[in-house]
Amino acid sequence: MSIQKRLVGSYVAVICITVLILEIFLIVYVRYYYLHNVERSLMNQAELSASFYEQYFADADLEEQAERLLKGFAHNSDAQVQIINASGRLLQDSIGLPQGDLTMTNYLDVRTALQGHAGAWRGKDPSTQESILAVSFPLRSHDVIVGEVRFVTSLTDTITTVKHIAVVLISVGLLVIAIVTILGLLLSWTITRSIKDLKQAADRMTEGDFSIRVHKRYEDELGSLADTLNMMASRITKSEQLKNDFISSVSHELRTPLTSIKGWMITLKTSGSDNKQLLHEGLDIIESEGDRLNHLLEELLDFSKLDNGRIVIQPAPVHLAQLLHHVGKQLSPRAARQAVSLEVQTADNLPVLHADENRLKQVLINLIDNSLKYTESSGRILLQAHAAPEQDQVVITVEDTGIGIAEEDLQYVLQKFYKADQHATGSGLGLSIANQIIKLHHGELRIMSEAGKGTTVQIHLPVKNLTIS
Ligand SMILES: Nc1ncnc2c1ncn2[C@@H]1O[C@H](COP(=O)(O)OP(=O)(O)O)[C@@H](O)[C@H]1O
Ligand SMILES: [Mg+2]
Incomplete structure (x- = not known):
């Protein structure tokens, strides 16, 4: 019924x-x-x-x-x-x-x-x-x-006389019932109309049409249900959009190194055996492009694991100063190639953290990679860590003098697949992965940036949860 x-x-x-x-x-x-x-x-x-x-x-x-x-x-x-x-x-x-x-x-x-x-x-x-x-x-x-x-x-x-009065009373009663029935029909129509709208829209959504929006008739429970349904549809549309963007950006990311590898293969096949120098150069490029592909695939894999909650951090004592210097050393050749100065500063009073060292390293490399990517030559990158005992925290900072992030992009950069510049290399996953790893450590990732001036990323890690050894 x-x-x-x-x-x-x-x-x-x-x-x-x-x-x-x-x-x-x-x-x-x-x-x-x-x-x-x-x-x-x-x-x-x-x-x-x-x-x-x-x-x-x-x-x-x-x-x-x-x-x-x-x-x-x-x-x-x-x-x-x-x-x-x-x-x-x-x-x-x-x-x-x-x-x-x-x-x-x-x-x-x-x-x-x-x-x-x-x-x-x-x-x-x-x-x-x-x-x-x-x-x-x-x-x-x-x-x-x-x-x-x-x-x-x-x-x-x-x-x-009594019969006459009874007839009048019964007529009035019937009239009242008729009026109430009509009013009831009108009233219930205002309710069922909204429900029908919702049902129709939901049906269309089931068929995969998420462009449909429910017309909100009244500011009541059904009205807010309409809002919710509309919001859901626009979220789905947006994530659909993100997925498509992602597929196209991943295909693009895959194609660039593959094209380069293929090109060099052909070059080497025809003239590689005569020219030793060309052979070396080609193999180097093939190797680095291979690395790039590998990196991309690893990022994707990490991301899907994080998304499914399949990444578990394995905490162990971490000497933060050592870790920072190690990462700095690892990336300094690339910094030198780009003529960007990469400096590491660590305070003396750093506590020994209880954290997943590999994951932390991954986060730092990600952040410095971003800084290197978006800082022009003669720029400066500072990797720094200090303890903030009053908040029971350690703060690790990656600061650069690069192109910065525009204010309207800043709120989105932590989202998966988001890139301020669609044509820049990268999957848009790095910051999202970093953010999730820090969250798994009960910490917080903060980004401050101003277009043209540079970017500062802060990692706040609680010391209490991570036990000082
Ligand atoms: N240090 C930085 N300077 C300028 N822009 C940055 C910096 N770090 C991140 N961004 C912006 O944030 C976006 C997302 O970064 P990320 O998640 O690491 O993805 P990816 O590096 O793959 O593009 C970048 O595409 C870039 O637009
Ligand atoms: Mg990145």
């Missing part, structure tokens, strides 16, 4: 039950009120007649005075008036005495009045089958019941 049907169904059910209960109560009450009023007015007349009799006729014989009495009683009333003696026989009737049996004791009100109480009875007139109401009141003479006066009226008019 659809949500709309359920919503409208429950509204209507609640209203129907409420209206039904209210209607039953009102109709019963109205009927009671009208009938009771008629009865009370008859009873008043009967009581008045009885007290009149008691006052003025108590000493007279009832049977003799019955006709006079009847005239007096009937004079002030539209109802049929009867006078009955103490044994329950009808003496006088304002519409004329019927033929045959005049005994009235089979009527409840008559019997009640003969016992000394006011009696009332509602039922059908035996001859006309009309609904009637009869009220009897005892007539007393010096505290002895000598007979009774009986007022009878037709209830047809009253019942018709």
Whole structure:
């Protein structure tokens, strides 16, 4: 069953039950009120007649005075008036005495009045089958019941009035139910409309169309669901874009060294055997291009392992100063080739870290590689480490005087595959890998940079977690 049907169904059910209960109560009450009023007015007349009799006729014989009495009683009333003696026989009737049996004791009100109480009875007139109401009141003479006066009226008019009122009440009830149903339909439509939009969009997304956006109709839960769905779609689109960029950049990165290797192979095949110097030069280049390919593949492998959480750091005591100098020495030939000065400064008070030395080295090489890549000749690179005991940290800094990173790129450079310059060599994975490795060490990687001035990358490593030995 659809949500709309359920919503409208429950509204209507609640209203129907409420209206039904209210209607039953009102109709019963109205009927009671009208009938009771008629009865009370008859009873008043009967009581008045009885007290009149008691006052003025108590000493007279009832049977003799019955006709006079009847005239007096009937004079002030539209109802049929009867006078009955103490044994329950009808003496006088304002519409004329019927033929045959005049005994009235089979009527409840008559019997009640003969016992000394006011009696009332509602039922059908035996001859006309009309609904009637009869009220009897005892007539007393010096505290002895000598007979009774009986007022009878037709209830047809009253019942018709009650029926009319009931029809009006039921119509109003039906109107209320109709209005509520329409309102319910409208209200549930506003809800189901949003749900339908969401479902449609989700269906399209399932089919792979992530360009679709859900139109947000209201600022409610469904509205925020629409926002979430839209956000999800744009994230997926973006990661799709990143994947494509990545594939094209990796293919590009693979092609450049491969083209160079292939070119040199052909050159060497034709003239390598004659020219020793050319052979050496070619083999060198092939070797370094091979290294470049290897490096790229390693980066990719690392990245996928980090992404799957399959890289575990293996902590061991690390002498930071030694590590830094070692890395500096390893990269100084390349720095010298580029005419960039590479300087290593280490404070004396460096604690011995408990960390994964190889991973840390990988991070440092990555950072210095970036600095070398983006620093022009006669630039300066400073690799430095100092302890910050007040924060229980060691801070390793790689600072360069290179081209820097523009402000709008700075927030993205830690993301995988992000390169400020799409055409620069590299996969865009280096900083992302470095960042994750530092995170695995419970540390933090911070990048500060200004375009044209240079870049500073800081690695903050906690000492407490890494235990000083
Ligand atoms: N020292 C730096 N100077 C200038 N730009 C840098 C530096 N380090 C990183 N970047 C920018 O950050 C991007 C991402 O770096 P990285 O993740 O190491 O990828 P890759 O080195 O493969 O390009 C680089 O493409 C570059 O635009
Ligand atoms: Mg890099």
